Amino acid sequence: MKNRFIRYAIFFFASLALFSCSNNEYEEDYNTNVDIAEGIPVITALASKPLPENLQCTMYIFWKSATDTENEYALKEIKILENTAQNKLKFMNNELENKTYRFLFVATPSSTKEIELVKSDENNLQIGDKWEDLMIRSFDPIVSADNYQGFVDKTGTEILNGKTINCTLSRLVGQIIFDIYKILKEGNTTVSQDVSLPHFTVLDRVYKIEIEYSDLTKGVVYNNDNEIIHQSLWNDSYKQTIEPKLYENEIPWFRNFKVNASQPVTNLTFSEEKNGSAHIKGIYCMPSNENLKIKMTFYYYDTTPLCENTEHIHSKYCYTYLDTYNNTQFLPSICGIAEHTHMNSCYKDGVLICTKEVHIHRVGCYDIDPVCGMNEYVYTSDCFTKKFIVLNLPKKDATPLSVIPNHYTLNTAKIRYDRIIDVGANFSFEFDTAWKNDNN
Ligand SMILES: [Zn+2]
Ligand SMILES: [Zn+2]
Ligand SMILES: [Zn+2]
Ligand SMILES: [Zn+2]
Structure with a gap:
């Protein structure tokens, strides 16, 4: 648990560092030719690329007296930015005296809005609302990757001097990922391994994976240190289903109940570097601070046949x-x-x-009879009991998971057998959780 906190802290400071770097870049961005009567250019971008055109970006303008504390920022105006044209913001000279401005940008897909800024009690925004009373709310428990936020502060003097309002947005949401590897223990270290024949992948015989996410975040706020933290939660859990395609009724029969990697399945891929390891894309969701719980259920065909037949195909x-x-x-x-x-x-x-x-x-x-003396028979799914293994993330009584903005929450399971079902039959396995930057 301590480790998890330290990792969280490191990633958080790493993102802060990134954020302030980009701010510094823009600090140099004086443009003395700007006529403030014509409006100050507003430019938003992601760290690595321009803001995608399929997004709608809303600018929330806050202001306060230069001498007030940060908490005094109050909503002054809301403006929807145009994707195509250059956006300019007009100010009155007398407004800019002794004021400091905060420009908050929230971007979401324009076709279906997924997030919006509301009050932390979920009521609609009103002009004059305080910065600390605001919340970014999602409309659904799961969201797409395309939700971004960012804010930049400018003093009235900086604006008078013709500084552009320039903000780097970063992804608000995080993604959950699951990797399942076969490993071998060599002394004190573990080495990842190819899944070996006759098995194809760690998911052989698994026909369905259900991933249930509960205590997903509904709304997030900026805390006193301007970190994004969760504020309200969804009551309902969200269930993601992944159905690996297994060979069935196939000849050669030894492929049956193994994963047919030639049939792609959404959100499921198998590693090329380590044969047979599985990579599962979980959902994108709003940030969470040690609150998210995940229950994974692997449904599989047991290996002991119910029928008395012996599998045999003449070869x-x-x-x-x-x-x-x-x-x-x-x-x-x-x-x-x-x-x-x-x-x-x-x-x-x-x-x-x-x-x-x-x-x-x-x-x-062949033009003669086989000499094996057996009858041909291939097992079908009716020949096996359906069973399941349940895994809880975190384990019982441990600290729930965090989802960090613009990061993958990477859950890695290292198993010492070729298949998950072999581990499950003996003892359960666990996921290690770490966070990796998403780079927008
Ligand atoms: Zn071949
Ligand atoms: Zn035969
Ligand atoms: Zn032949
Ligand atoms: Zn049978």
């Missing part, structure tokens, strides 16, 4: 004979095709790059 191993030295030899097939099955190495970035034809010698490849 080249069913067409053999013993030579004069008592060695097993394959009987010749009549199909004239070489055997090939696509393996993980036949895919790159989830796309099949192998040009070989998939072929396993089957009954039809």
Whole structure:
């Protein structure tokens, strides 16, 4: 818990540092040619790029007497910025004397507004409302990545001197990510590993993952240090469902119930650097200060069949004979095709790059009867009990998760088996949480 707090603090100061750097840049941004009667240019951008055009940016202008404390900032005016034209803000000379201004920018998709500025009791804003009584509220428990905020302070004198109102916005929301790796313990360190055959991925046999998020943040405020902290919460939890595509009723049968990585699933990818490790994109949501709870349920087909049948498909191993030295030899097939099955190495970035034809010698490849003496049978989903493993994040009685603006909340599970279901059968596994900058 201590670690988590320290990480939080480090990331927070890192973002503060970034923020003040960009402010400094703009401090140099005098433009003595600006005629304040014509209006002062208002320029908003993200750290790395211009503000995307699909966003609507609203500017909230606050002011106070130069001698007042920060808490005295009161709402003076609200202005919706144009994306295409250059925005200019007009001032009256006499207004600027002995005043300090704060310009708050809130940007959200213009097609569907996802966040808005309201009073912290959720009532509508009114001119004269105090800075400390404001809250940025989301309209839904989950939001998209495209929600930004930022503010900049300018004194009346700076504005009189023709400084542009220039603000770098940063992403208000954070994203939850889950990574599941197979690891091997080497002494005191752990090394990530490829999932090894016959298994394909850590999610083999898992047909559904339900991720339930509760105590999601509804509204955030700026605290006395101008950090963004949660203020109000959603009552309802939000459930995200991810359904890995498993091979089923397939020949070759040994692929059945393994993840079919050639069929993409939204928010689920498998790592290329470590074969079979899973990367799950969780939701984007409003910032939270040690308050978010996540319950993950992995639904899977158990490995012990309910039926009495033995899985068997006739293959080249069913067409053999013993030579004069008592060695097993394959009987010749009549199909004239070489055997090939696509393996993980036949895919790159989830796309099949192998040009070989998939072929396993089957009954039809021979003009004689198999010698195995068995009947063909392939397990279907009806042959297995459906089970599930539940994981709570955090663990019972531990501190709930934080979501930091403009950061990924990265939950990494390192498992010492090839598949999650093998861990679950013995003992539960855990996620480690860390935060990584999102760079807009
Ligand atoms: Zn056979
Ligand atoms: Zn292949
Ligand atoms: Zn064949
Ligand atoms: Zn069966």
